[in-house]
Amino acid sequence: MDFSNRQNRLVRLEEVSQSYLASIAEKTQNDPFYPSYHIAPPHGLVNDPNGLSYFNGEHHIFYQWFPLGPVHGLKHWYHVSTKDFVNFNDRGVTMVPELSYEEHGCYTGVGVPHEDELLLYYTANRFDEEKNVHQTQALAVMDKQGNLTKKGVVVEENREQFTCEFRDPILVPRSDNYFMLVGAQGIDEKGKLAAYKGHSLNEFDYLGNIDVGLEDFGYMWECPNYYEEQDKGTFIFSPQGVTSESKYDLNNVFSVVYMVGEQIDFETQRFEHQGWFELDKGFDFYAPQTYLDEQGRRILLGWLGNSKSEYPTDKNMWAHMLTLPRELKIEGNRIAQFPLPELEGLRSESLAVKESTELKNASFELEFEVDGEFSLSLENQVGDKMTFAGTNDELILDRTGVTHLHAEAFGSVRYAQRLVNEQRIRIFVDNSSIEIFADNGLTVFTSRLFIDDLSQLKVAGLNECKLHYLKSMKLSGDGYQKTVVEKAQA
Secondary structure: OOOOOHHHHHOOHHHOOHHHHHHHHHHHHOOOOOOOOOOOOOOEEEEEEEEEEEEOOEEEEEEEEEOOOOOOOOOEEEEEEEOOOOEEEEEEEEEOOOOHHHOOOEEEEEEEEEOOEEEEEEEEEEEOOOOOEEEEEEEEEEOOOOOEEEEEEEEOOOOOOEEEEEEEEEEEEEOOEEEEEEEEEEOOOOEEEEEEEEEEOOEEEEEEEOEOOOOOOOOEEEEEEEEEEOOEEEEEEEEEOOOOOOOOOOOOOOOOEEEEEOOOEOOOOEOOEEEEEEOOOOOOOEEEEEEEOOOOOEEEEEEEOOOOOOOHHHHHOEEOEEOOOEEEEEEOOEEEEEEOHHHHHHEEEEEEOOOEEEOOOOEEEEEEEEOOOEEEEEEOOOOOEEEEEEOOOEEEEEOOOOOOOOOHHHOOEEEEEOOOOOEEEEEEEEOOEEEEEEHHHOEEEEEEOOOOOOOEEEEEOOEEEEEEEEOOOEEEOOHHHHHHHHHHHO
16 A cells, blocks of 8 residues: 555555455564564554553553554554553454544543543544644543443634644543643644643633743644642653754654643643653653553553654554553652563563673563673674663663664764663663663663664673563454454455
8 A cells, every 4th residue: 555645544444455454464473573572563553652541450551553554544542451561452443533523533642540431531633625634632431341432522622722733632630620631732833731621521621721831842742641649740741843952852853851840730820840851862752651550650651663754664564662661750850760560570581691692582671780881782693783881971872783774864872861870770672672771760761773683792891680581472362353354354
């Protein structure tokens, strides 16, 4: 299918044959860069995580999915759930863009457990006859059996205040009240955080825009995520159109920042905070979402990818994956990120790492201590490589030498100021991704890496380095067959 013809991005599942889906699924699953233990699409494109929630005894993870190819097209919500982040239930497509107000895409939204239901607030996208975009905020409700009922639009577009860029709602509960925040572009073409007050769970009135003290910080604020704990408010968002002269910040096409401060004052529409920080220093991280689980943990997953770039996997009809789940902890005015302990359940074999180690496969975890300068290199037999190194002042991730270099326009080296000298670092590699947790969780690099036949690990300056080979996550259930193949056959 030729997606340079943008009309093809609006082709629906029922308009393609089962043989087409089988063909692109085969290409996807046989790609050596397809992940082993990350959530990834059966084929097509995945981007933002949606509706993250703990509900009815399980963690529920939805994601934006265009089934027909590795491009942004008609967005569905795909759904998996898990109790342990090792074994997953494939629930298939939960949200299909089929009603008039959402016919051109069910865009990003959040999950809110409420009594015996999971409320799913999301952006409904449609084009009119002149191809003008209309984005409203809608509500769907999922019961404990997984049945979905769409309740309709709860926030209309507001063209007096905003352009058509008006999406990604999040709900903020306060005692008996609910507030909604929406990422937007103002009519002045600057990023805004729109605030609404709920008279009920499906009726909201516009309050104004939250003043976060950033007068000119990008032309659109996507994927806002706001939560409150320890009497503090934390605001995470993706400002589009911001850059920095510093080599340490905002080097991706779109980056993610956060601010920790006081809780939002919805009466004055102000958020007092202590300055912004970049959430991830890697090449491929965007649109994160968080939720609270039954243990009181604040868990984050993000889109392990980025916009505006072609990826080496595109030719095999799939693109992107989700990050590993991470627990967030507030430390002063900073967020620290830690891989969930459940991920240790993926470990199959552990061994001590020497200066040079032959790798059995490219799905593993590394953990080691450092107290000065160090370096680590992931390589193949012909010398293609990605390196991660630390000086006394910096942490450096360099993918200049990989086999397939993508998004070159945005550079091939990322830097972070080193915050801790003596520390324990954890690294997760999964065929074509790497996630690095350093500085006691305060510095994280998330990136894709494309090295053909990755087979060697070379290290220097690492203490007590252990390598854990990781098993594939187990995905069971017939959700794909029921909601994709049967729909195509119909």
